[in-house]
Amino acid sequence: MDKCRRGAITFDLVQSRRRKLERVDEKYRGLTYPWGRLHHPEEEPFEVASGVWWARFSMPGALNHINLWLLEDEDGWTIVDTCLNLDSSRDRWEYLFEGFMKNMPVQRVICTHMHPDHIGLAGWLCDRFNCDLYMTQAEFLTSTLMMSYTGENVPAAAIQFYHRAGFSAEQLENYQKRFGGFGRFTAPLPHNYQRLSDRQTLAIGNRYWQVVVGQGHSPEHACLYCPALQLVIAGDQILPRITPNVSVFPTEPDGNPLEGWLTSNARLLNMLPDDLLVLPAHQAPFRGVRVRLNQIIDSHRMALAKLYDFLEEPRLLPDCFQCLFKREIGENEIQMATGETVAHLNYLWHRGNVYREINTRGQYEYRSDPEAHYIDIDAK
Numbered sequence: 001m002d003k004c005r006r007g008a009i010t011f012d013l014v015q016s017r018r019r020k021l022e023r024v025d026e027k028y029r030g031l032t033y034p035w036g037r038l039h040h041p042e043e044e045p046f047e048v049a050s051g052v053w054w055a056r057f058s059m060p061g062a063l064n065h066i067n068l069w070l071l072e073d074e075d076g077w078t079i080v081d082t083c084l085n086l087d088s089s090r091d092r093w094e095y096l097f098e099g100f101m102k103n104m105p106v107q108r109v110i111c112t113h114m115h116p117d118h119i120g121l122a123g124w125l126c127d128r129f130n131c132d133l134y135m136t137q138a139e140f141l142t143s144t145l146m147m148s149y150t151g152e153n154v155p156a157a158a159i160q161f162y163h164r165a166g167f168s169a170e171q172l173e174n175y176q177k178r179f180g181g182f183g184r185f186t187a188p189l190p191h192n193y194q195r196l197s198d199r200q201t202l203a204i205g206n207r208y209w210q211v212v213v214g215q216g217h218s219p220e221h222a223c224l225y226c227p228a229l230q231l232v233i234a235g236d237q238i239l240p241r242i243t244p245n246v247s248v249f250p251t252e253p254d255g256n257p258l259e260g261w262l263t264s265n266a267r268l269l270n271m272l273p274d275d276l277l278v279l280p281a282h283q284a285p286f287r288g289v290r291v292r293l294n295q296i297i298d299s300h301r302m303a304l305a306k307l308y309d310f311l312e313e314p315r316l317l318p319d320c321f322q323c324l325f326k327r328e329i330g331e332n333e334i335q336m337a338t339g340e341t342v343a344h345l346n347y348l349w350h351r352g353n354v355y356r357e358i359n360t361r362g363q364y365e366y367r368s369d370p371e372a373h374y375i376d377i378d379a380k
């Protein structure tokens with residue numbers, strides 16, 4: 001009796017793992033989620049369009065998953081993004097190779113951008129299948145540079161950057177302990193690659209995909225647009241419910257990634273048709289790309305206007321968190337929050353809307369120029 005019951009439970013489990021996602025067209029905050037905003041494939045990938053399969057990999061941390069895309073053709077597979085270099089992700093790949101992917105070869109690995117959850121296993125996959133890595137040049141070179149920092153001491157320029165940004169002594173110490181984390185989750189990358197460029201067309205199987213480059217979240221982020229299938233693999237460039245991190249880092253302390261972010265999203269807004277299926281790297285596929293791009297652009301524009309008003313009085317950088325974040329910033333988020341706040345302040349500073357000065361403690365103080373008017377005509 002017990003044995004039968006266990007058997008029944010196991011059978012149910014297998015059935016539920018293999019269940020197909022049902023089409024529900026859930027509407028939420030202006031977007032439509034064909035398979036629901038909270039549903040996703042479990043162990044087995046799910047076909048979102050002819051030959052395009054959605055695989056979901058678990059990851060540690062607040063962003064607990066990534067969506068990877070498997071493109072099928074007669075000769076094998078193209079993998080888009082790879083997950084972190086962890087034993088659990090390698091095990092998951094092995095499970096897919098032997099089962100769902102039927103041991104067919106991987107022909108190429110495409111990484112949308114350089115963040116470890118996207119490139120973590122690119123080197124391992126390319127090595128295993130003797131295939132090429134496809135990335136844009138800035139993403140490949142920057143990730144190679146970041147990998148080279150692993151195990152190095154923290155440069156003085158990085159300490160200065162976070163000190164000027166208002167880090168306490170304890171926060172600086174925590175930063176030094178975490179430094180070099182990039183390489184811990186990324187397998188060594190191949191020493192050569194195939195370059196992806198904006199507007200380039202890639203033939204995969206019998207379909208054409210156009211590379212569309214965005215900036216701001218990472219230096220040269222590739223999205224893959226397939227007109228025949230009416231879909232875009234968006235990586236982290238267009239996420240449905242979280243706004244991708246746009247940050248300044250110590251390597252380029254006066255950088256202005258928010259300019260690139262707003263400009264490239266405005267370009268995508270003009271370029272992409274609205275009836276596309278968007279395949280994001282996190283959360284669920286959706287329709288309504290133009291609505292979403294407008295939401296993202298508007299949220300930054302509102303934050304910039306609020307920040308400009310807030311800086312009527314001179315403020316230190318951590319004071320500005322309240323303009324950009326709806327929650328208290330915890331110690332684990334301080335580096336991300338600082339980078340994102342510098343991105344907004346640098347945007348206003350580059351436009352001459354805000355001044356900055358170094359105070360007697362060596363920290364930046366920001367203040368709006370009362371004569372400047374916040375004008376942002378280029379964002380759309």
Ligand SMILES: [Zn+2]
Nearest residue numbers: 113115217236
């Ligand atoms: Zn990313």
